[in-house]
Amino acid sequence: GAVVSQHPSWVICKSGTSVKIECRSLDFQATTMFWYRQFPKQSLMLMATSNEGSKATYEQGVEKDKFLINHASLTLSTLTVTSAHPEDSSFYICSARVTQGVNSPLHFGNGTRLTVT
Amino acid sequence: DAKTTQPTSMDCAEGRAANLPCNHSTISGNEYVYWYRQIHSQGPQYIIHGLKNNETNEMASLIITEDRKSSTLILPHATLRDTAVYYCMAIIQGAQKLVFGQGTRLTINP
Numbered sequence: 291g292a293v294v295s296q297h298p299s300w301v302i303c304k305s306g307t308s309v310k311i312e313c314r315s316l317d318f319q320a321t322t323m324f325w326y327r328q329f330p331k332q333s334l335m336l337m338a339t340s341n342e343g344s345k346a347t348y349e350q351g352v353e354k355d356k357f358l359i360n361h362a363s364l365t366l367s368t369l370t371v372t373s374a375h376p377e378d379s380s381f382y383i384c385s386a387r388v389t390q391g392v393n394s395p396l397h398f399g400n401g402t403r404l405t406v407t
Numbered sequence: 408d409a410k411t412t413q414p415t416s417m418d419c420a421e422g423r424a425a426n427l428p429c430n431h432s433t434i435s436g437n438e439y440v441y442w443y444r445q446i447h448s449q450g451p452q453y454i455i456h457g458l459k460n461n462e463t464n465e466m467a468s469l470i471i472t473e474d475r476k477s478s479t480l481i482l483p484h485a486t487l488r489d490t491a492v493y494y495c496m497a498i499i500q501g502a503q504k505l506v507f508g509q510g511t512r513l514t515i516n517p
Contacts, residue, residue, distance in 0.1 A: 294450075296450075322503060324503075324504065324505075326507075333494075333507045333508060333509050333510065334445075334451065334507040335507075336504055336505070336506065339503065339504065381448070383450045383451070385450070385451075385505075387503075395441065395453040395456060396453070396505055397453065398450035398451045398452070398453075399450050400449050400450045401448070401449065401450045403448070
């Protein structure tokens with residue numbers, strides 16, 4: 291159980307276009323999901339906390355107008371990279387915890403590799 | 408969250424036990440030790456966590472020293488598929504955010 295699914299697993303887009311990444315909790319509900327970014331040979335960096343039914347909370351240095359997060363249901367959060375540029379090319383990963391299980395670990399999706407040309 | 412220190416890299420022979428150390432000398436009483444791993448080009452995978460007692464599950468064992476200032480993750484019979492970056496974290500259970508360090512890059516050699 292506790293599966294987190296991301297879609298797409300990889301995407302290539304042209305500079306200036308927008309890309310939407312979906313994160314779904316398949317067998318549990320998650321009021322909170324988290325979005326991470328990982329550049330090659332670096333560790334994961336938390337970008338933002340996605341809250342169901344309310345605005346996301348962004349980490350310092352992350353542009354909220356560039357990385358739009360929508361958490362419209364208890365099983366789906368989306369990250370939209372707007373006006374993507376080559377420097378946005380990265381591995382984007384989401385995570386979630388079973389809502390009622392504060393003692394349960396965070397589960398991660400398998401990531402989305404974004405390449406902006 | 409308490410800072411953790413791990414070796415940058417380690418090697419282990421296939422079939423042998425892989426012992427990954429982690430120092431967390433500033434850990435507080437309500438912080439748990441969590442281990443995750445990340446296989447190349449995949450999302451992190453939860454392995455195990457514990458407070459002060461040793462823990463074991465189907466993936467690994469976690470040995471925490473009595474003073475809780477360090478711990479060791481043990482993969483009893485390492486396989487090539489265990490090659491990954493292993494992250495040790497000390498966090499309050501139920502904490503919303505995880506902060507990843509650089510981890511230990513474990514390479515299992517045939």
